[in-house]
Amino acid sequence: MVAEKGTISINTENIFPIIKKFLYSDHEIFLRELVSNAVDATQKLKKLASMGEFNGELGDLTIKVSVDKEAKTITISDKGIGMSADDIKKYINQIAFSGAKEFLEKYKDTPDTNQIIGQFGLGFYSAFMVSENVEIISKSFRDDAPARWICDGSTEFEITEAEKAERGTDIILHVAADSEEFLDNFRISGILEKYAKFLPVEIEFDGKVINNPNPIWTKSPSELTDEDYKAFYKELYPFGEEPLFWIHLNVDYPFNLTGVLYFPKIKKDFQLNRDKVQLYSRQVFITDDVKDVVPEFLQMLHGVIDSPDIPLNVSRSYLQADGNVKKINSHITKKVADKLQEIFRNDRTGFEEKWESVGVFVKYGIVSDDKFYDRAKEFILLKNVESKHFTLDEYREKVQAIQTNKDESVVFLYANDVNQQDAFIASAKKREYDVLVMDSPLDAHFINALESKLEKTTFKRVDSDSIDKLIDKGLNLESVLSDDEKKKVEELFKEVAGANTIQLESLPADEVPVTIVQPEFMRRWKDMQRISGQGDMFGSMPMPNNVVVNSNHSLIAKLLKTEDADAQKALTKQLYDLGLLAQGMLTGADLTKFVERTVAAL
Numbered sequence: 001m002v003a004e005k006g007t008i009s010i011n012t013e014n015i016f017p018i019i020k021k022f023l024y025s026d027h028e029i030f031l032r033e034l035v036s037n038a039v040d041a042t043q044k045l046k047k048l049a050s051m052g053e054f055n056g057e058l059g060d061l062t063i064k065v066s067v068d069k070e071a072k073t074i075t076i077s078d079k080g081i082g083m084s085a086d087d088i089k090k091y092i093n094q095i096a097f098s099g100a101k102e103f104l105e106k107y108k109d110t111p112d113t114n115q116i117i118g119q120f121g122l123g124f125y126s127a128f129m130v131s132e133n134v135e136i137i138s139k140s141f142r143d144d145a146p147a148r149w150i151c152d153g154s155t156e157f158e159i160t161e162a163e164k165a166e167r168g169t170d171i172i173l174h175v176a177a178d179s180e181e182f183l184d185n186f187r188i189s190g191i192l193e194k195y196a197k198f199l200p201v202e203i204e205f206d207g208k209v210i211n212n213p214n215p216i217w218t219k220s221p222s223e224l225t226d227e228d229y230k231a232f233y234k235e236l237y238p239f240g241e242e243p244l245f246w247i248h249l250n251v252d253y254p255f256n257l258t259g260v261l262y263f264p265k266i267k268k269d270f271q272l273n274r275d276k277v278q279l280y281s282r283q284v285f286i287t288d289d290v291k292d293v294v295p296e297f298l299q300m301l302h303g304v305i306d307s308p309d310i311p312l313n314v315s316r317s318y319l320q321a322d323g324n325v326k327k328i329n330s331h332i333t334k335k336v337a338d339k340l341q342e343i344f345r346n347d348r349t350g351f352e353e354k355w356e357s358v359g360v361f362v363k364y365g366i367v368s369d370d371k372f373y374d375r376a377k378e379f380i381l382l383k384n385v386e387s388k389h390f391t392l393d394e395y396r397e398k399v400q401a402i403q404t405n406k407d408e409s410v411v412f413l414y415a416n417d418v419n420q421q422d423a424f425i426a427s428a429k430k431r432e433y434d435v436l437v438m439d440s441p442l443d444a445h446f447i448n449a450l451e452s453k454l455e456k457t458t459f460k461r462v463d464s465d466s467i468d469k470l471i472d473k474g475l476n477l478e479s480v481l482s483d484d485e486k487k488k489v490e491e492l493f494k495e496v497a498g499a500n501t502i503q504l505e506s507l508p509a510d511e512v513p514v515t516i517v518q519p520e521f522m523r524r525w526k527d528m529q530r531i532s533g534q535g536d537m538f539g540s541m542p543m544p545n546n547v548v549v550n551s552n553h554s555l556i557a558k559l560l561k562t563e564d565a566d567a568q569k570a571l572t573k574q575l576y577d578l579g580l581l582a583q584g585m586l587t588g589a590d591l592t593k594f595v596e597r598t599v600a601a602l
């Protein structure tokens, strides 16, 4: 068969309803699009005026939005460049022919042209998502006769001359029966509040200007004071607590990006984050779902990012593939790291005070982004039980002399619950060891990440073994017990200890007789699963503990000497329960019996 080539034909009558229906999943977007067009028309006029191509009076350029419940109309009026009948035919009747793009092409070499929002030539048609008929009444700045265009959403339209005294455009939406929700003032003001809050031209609704046309991210940091940044934060999040500090982003190469990111105070447990980073494109709100644009670990930041290089119709798969978005992502990471480093270097005390909040970002960053560790390693802080902070290098330097084990690995001891692990911390202190506090939900992952980065360093929770096993220097004490005696002790404890493993050790005589420890490896693995929210496959499984019996303690000698079998059992049980009690593991009926027994023995 001979190859045949051709062009696929598109039938406008069929494609039009598809555009209307599926272009935007969210119908409220129509207002964003129409108000953006009005802003564009106004900005174009200002631009022409600044170049001497328009010499008339600019006058009040406020854009007005109004709702007429009775007539069932929504009107968006601007005093921008307007359109003649020919302009309407050219720009409106040809779908996907963007006048904005044409304008940009024409003036691309002049300054400030990038303030125009439109790019696809589709936005106007979103009006049909909510309207039965859409009417345009417009008068061009060129003083051509005013024109009226009306269309019912089919491919047919009517264009006639109109009466209009003032320059500019009125877009009148005759709202369809299924969209009457948009005839509600609250609804409209809510939509404007969301999308138009920072548009660069004043927008009036219900007699009030609803926007701040000059938000701080459009200004230069040198014009701004701390108070300005704080006031803007309040404007964004009226109920938020004052932020810790902020970063003003200002990039124009290789992509355009402005914005202000705030570091919020973070409570210990991650609270649900309602105050999110907002994404704008030329001051038009796009979304507050900034996944992909902002690195995952920085999504807890607050503030605003504005980039014309982020496509307006944000779809996730599109964003992930977008080269600019990737660059933006790593730029933000770098900026955040630079800012943290600057504060760390210039104000160490202030940095330490903020560590509880800042640490959450840093830890999350280290866990989720390999490159971030290299940027952050200088200012990662560790806090010990005396609430002193150390960098990684400082801490290693501090503990290395006495906390190195026989394999030459430096052991960083930590507690995740200082109260509950007090007895273990006390034994560590007896050896003059230092103990860190690792009590944030991220710490299990953070510790793992650090172990993989730091050479010859292991983290061990203070209660995961007896202290001389945690930092095993290979200097084993002799046991005072014979092998037979050891066996006997083991049997006695086996009877009371259920599924737990008995571990006889020759510890110094002044260490406690019985300790219950939770092996580091299993426990940490379980913690990590819990925080990653991965099914609780092992989470609900009871974890066997190790019962460390100090064979050198005098009470163990006494236990062996006790001849009466019941008395021997009772003493074993008492010692075991004391071990559980020290770990906060003695509860319920066992605790009640323990108290009764102890009282009876007094």
Ligand SMILES: Nc1ncnc2c1ncn2[C@@H]1O[C@H](COP(=O)(O)OP(=O)(O)OP(=O)(O)O)[C@@H](O)[C@H]1O
Binding pocket: 033, 037, 038, 041, 078, 080, 081, 082, 083, 091, 092, 097, 098, 099, 100, 101, 117, 118, 119, 120, 121, 122, 123, 124, 125, 169
């Ligand atoms: N209020 C208005 N005043 C003057 N011209 C307008 C107005 N609204 C629309 N236009 C003209 O119609 C064109 C098409 O508008 P439309 O919203 O469909 O696309 P766009 O704004 O160019 O791009 P996008 O699809 O990104 O919004 C605009 O580029 C502009 O030339």
